[in-house]
Amino acid sequence: MDVLVTGASGGIGTALVEKLVREGHRVVAMSRGGLEMEGVISVRADVTREEEVSRAMGEVMRTLGGLDAVACLAGHGDPNIWRKGLEELAPIDLLDVFRVDVVGTFTIVKHALGLMRPGSSIVLVSSSAALMGDTWGVPYAIAKGGIISLGMSLAKALAPKIRVNVVAFGPILTRWVGWMGEGELACIRGRTLLGRLGDPEEAAEAIYFLLSPRSSYITGHVLVVDGGETIGPGPGWCTQA
Numbered sequence: 087m088d089v090l091v092t093g094a095s096g097g098i099g100t101a102l103v104e105k106l107v108r109e110g111h112r113v114v115a116m117s118r119g120g121l122e123m124e125g126v127i128s129v130r131a132d133v134t135r136e137e138e139v140s141r142a143m144g145e146v147m148r149t150l151g152g153l154d155a156v157a158c159l160a161g162h163g164d165p166n167i168w169r170k171g172l173e174e175l176a177p178i179d180l181l182d183v184f185r186v187d188v189v190g191t192f193t194i195v196k197h198a199l200g201l202m203r204p205g206s207s208i209v210l211v212s213s214s215a216a217l218m219g220d221t222w223g224v225p226y227a228i229a230k231g232g233i234i235s236l237g238m239s240l241a242k243a244l245a246p247k248i249r250v251n252v253v254a255f256g257p258i259l260t261r262w263v264g265w266m267g268e269g270e271l272a273c274i275r276g277r278t279l280l281g282r283l284g285d286p287e288e289a290a291e292a293i294y295f296l297l298s299p300r301s302s303y304i305t306g307h308v309l310v311v312d313g314g315e316t317i318g319p320g321p322g323w324c325t326q327a
């Protein structure tokens with residue numbers, strides 16, 4: 087496959103690019119800072135700047151000649167958004183996250199469409215926060231909810247030529263955990279049925295499956311990859327202990 091990965095320099099993005107290269111696919115890795123990795127074409131673009139996205143797609147066309155798959159992982163990376171409760175949040179905080187995650191994803195898909203071959207696949211990335219809500223990171227939960235709606239709309243609009251699916255991740259062990267204390271991490275681990283965070287490689291496997299022809303009859307689906315966080319350790323869990 088010829089694949090475009092946005093957010094390629096992040097924890098999950100890097101694991102996905104490594105997996106794609108290992109499996110013999112050609113990859114364009116996009117982020118603002120770039121990703122230096124052997125065998126990978128690195129393209130710098132800010133997903134909130136349409137002219138940069140358009141220029142980057144020109145680079146994709148020149149190097150790959152078309153696309154079979156697009157994985158949209160670029161996400162707002164400022165942890166300060168998580169430290170604000172409802173009363174501290176300003177409307178601009180919601181717009182900032184929405185602009186990167188939802189509008190940025192839309193812009194990527196809009197400009198990639200002309201390059202995508204019949205039978206292509208698009209994967210968008212959401213979060214368990216979109217399904218459960220969150221008391222912190224409210225702008226993030228809202229934006230990730232928007233990603234699910236965007237994914238479902240795209241699946242309908244682009245069928246049958248292109249499949250579109252969404253992966254909703256629970257806690258994955260990337261740089262995000264670097265600004266959490268041990269108490270917070272223990273709490274997050276305890277929210278999952280598996281009692282741990284996921285590895286970026288486990289997250290990458292789920293995206294890879296939906297990008298590849300192995301998932302050829304799946305479109306308009308939200309795959310929850312969260313170690314059981316969304317259903318949570320409910321009453322049955324405690325009575326079995």
Ligand SMILES: NC(=O)c1ccc[n+]([C@@H]2O[C@H](COP(=O)([O-])OP(=O)(O)OC[C@H]3O[C@@H](n4cnc5c(N)ncnc54)[C@H](OP(=O)(O)O)[C@@H]3O)[C@@H](O)[C@H]2O)c1
Pocket residue numbers: 092093094095096097098099116117118119120131132133134158159160161162163186190211212213214254255256257258259260261262
């Ligand atoms: N880790 C988790 O627990 C978790 C859980 C649920 C969902 N997710 C979602 O999964 C995706 C990947 O997560 P991650 O943990 O790997 O994230 P990460 O390490 O924070 O990486 C974010 C990526 O997005 C890129 N990016 C940020 N703003 C951008 C912009 N304006 N234009 C272009 N690229 C931009 C960053 O590169 P540059 O800064 O160089 O641009 C980086 O490559 C994100 O959408 C995240 O919200 C993660």
